[in-house]
Amino acid sequence: MTNDVVSIKHTASGAEAKVYPFGATIASFVTSENREVLFVSKLAKTDGSKAIRGGIPLVFPQFGQPNKDMPSHGFLRCNYWTVGDAYDKEDEAGCEFTLTLKDVASGRGDGVWSSSSGSSVDCSLSFMVKVKAASLTTTLTIKNTGGENFDYQTLLHTYYRINGSKALNAESCNVIGLEGYEVDDKITNEKSVQDGSPISIDREVDRIYTPPSTKPNLDVVICTGGDGSKVALKVSATDGDNTIPVSAVVWNPFVEKAKRLGDFDDEEYHDMLCVEPGILSGMGPVLPGKIVTFEQEISSI
Numbered sequence: 001m002t003n004d005v006v007s008i009k010h011t012a013s014g015a016e017a018k019v020y021p022f023g024a025t026i027a028s029f030v031t032s033e034n035r036e037v038l039f040v041s042k043l044a045k046t047d048g049s050k051a052i053r054g055g056i057p058l059v060f061p062q063f064g065q066p067n068k069d070m071p072s073h074g075f076l077r078c079n080y081w082t083v084g085d086a087y088d089k090e091d092e093a094g095c096e097f098t099l100t101l102k103d104v105a106s107g108r109g110d111g112v113w114s115s116s117s118g119s120s121v122d123c124s125l126s127f128m129v130k131v132k133a134a135s136l137t138t139t140l141t142i143k144n145t146g147g148e149n150f151d152y153q154t155l156l157h158t159y160y161r162i163n164g165s166k167a168l169n170a171e172s173c174n175v176i177g178l179e180g181y182e183v184d185d186k187i188t189n190e191k192s193v194q195d196g197s198p199i200s201i202d203r204e205v206d207r208i209y210t211p212p213s214t215k216p217n218l219d220v221v222i223c224t225g226g227d228g229s230k231v232a233l234k235v236s237a238t239d240g241d242n243t244i245p246v247s248a249v250v251w252n253p254f255v256e257k258a259k260r261l262g263d264f265d266d267e268e269y270h271d272m273l274c275v276e277p278g279i280l281s282g283m284g285p286v287l288p289g290k291i292v293t294f295e296q297e298i299s300s301i
Contacts, residue, residue, distance in 0.1 A: 013133035023077035024097040032133035059155035070109030122146030149285040155278030163225025174198035177220035181209040204254035
């Protein structure tokens with residue numbers, strides 16, 4: 001199977017997204033003003049040999065590797081998705097990518113997701129990508145098509161391009177809007193509550209921000225460079241009629257970890273910031289026949 005990139009071009013505005021079928025990974029979003037919003041490492045593998053380092057890799061059914069029988073971040077980002085028919089209308093362009101569990105060739109692990117487990121766990125997934133002049137909207141839909149409940153986590157591992165290599169400049173690169181969130185720092189193991197100050201990068205950063213009950217939807221602004229560019233990120237999630245709280249992960253590998261990543265240049269930590277919306281806690285299992293909908297809108301402002 002080939003990994004030829006799929007172009008989703010909004011002719012009316014000139015905006016365009018590019019998506020690889022392997023992982024249904026969005027690798028580029030260029031606005032009508034010719035601004036690239038996403039970062040992909042120059043050392044990223046785009047031949048289907050491993051998950052792509054950059055863009056928007058999809059994470060499911062686990063974040064990280066709590067279950068050691070399955071690869072870190074699950075199997076969505078390391079399998080080929082079926083590409084639907086792209087459309088290009090006056091108001092938007094779009095394309096749907098789909099994946100069923102029976103088509104997952106690698107990464108299912110040895111547990112309940114394994115084809116040899118004897119369980120009746122099954123699911124189908126849809127990833128809808130829509131492009132407008134200044135915005136990219138993605139909708140990940142997870143349907144339980146099996147005979148039993150399944151637990152899950154899911155996350156959009158978005159890499160934002162930081163213009164002018166200014167990721168370590170607190171004025172040029174920061175995240176605003178996470179005040180009141182519980183902070184779990186995976187580097188220091190410290191826990192705290194985020195105050196109203198912007199979040200910036202001055203060391204290796206790997207933090208999970210869990211929302212208070214009053215903020216189930218994610219609504220943040222990301223400053224993305226010395227040119228004054230910004231991104232507004234709005235994310236929501238539902239399980240039927242029930243709202244699911246959306247967490248956020250902020251990540252930058254900084255100096256030493258960048259050197260340890262084989263598909264990431266040693267100096268590229270200056271050029272990117274991950275702000276990753278996720279369904280990580282506060283949700284129940286997906287019941288048979290039920291659907292989880294996870295939608296984000298990325299707008300250049």
